[in-house]
Amino acid sequence: xxxxxELEAQKPQKEKIRKSFQGFVIGIKNDKxxxxxxxxxxxxxxxxxxxxxxxxxxxxxxxxxxxxxxxxSFVECRPYxxxxxxxxIES
Numbered sequence: 001x002x003x004x005x006e007l008e009a010q011k012p013q014k015e016k017i018r019k020s021f022q023g024f025v026i027g028i029k030n031d032k033x034x035x036x037x038x039x040x041x042x043x044x045x046x047x048x049x050x051x052x053x054x055x056x057x058x059x060x061x062x063x064x065x066x067x068x069x070x071x072x073s074f075v076e077c078r079p080y081x082x083x084x085x086x087x088x089i090e091s
Contacts, residue, residue: 018076020089023057025066033084034059034066036074059086 027035036057041050058081059074066072066088077087 020073020075021057021086022071022073025068025070025072026056028064028066028068032061032064034061034072034088036072036086057086058084059088060084061088 021036021038023036023038025034026037036059038055038057040053040055042053043050057074059072060077060080072088073090074086075089076085079085080087
């Protein structure tokens with residue numbers, strides 16, 4: 001019989017499903033932090049009218065490589081601070 005530790009070692013590791021977004025840089029004033037605006041289109045249920053919803057995210061930029069107005073991709077990660085829970089993956 002295999003022990004519990006050996007059984008756990010044989011199980012394939014599950015990858016965490018992380019949210020990812022694309023948006024435009026609208027603020028670079030902070031050190032290692034950028035402000036990114038993500039636009040999404042929503043549909044009114046009753047009237048079927050489309051409208052845009054903007055949301056701003058604080059994103060961690062380790063190298064301070066982002067430029068104002070640049071389109072970037074970012075992904076969910078561990079909390080860096082009270083408002084930063086996103087990490088820059090490609091600029």
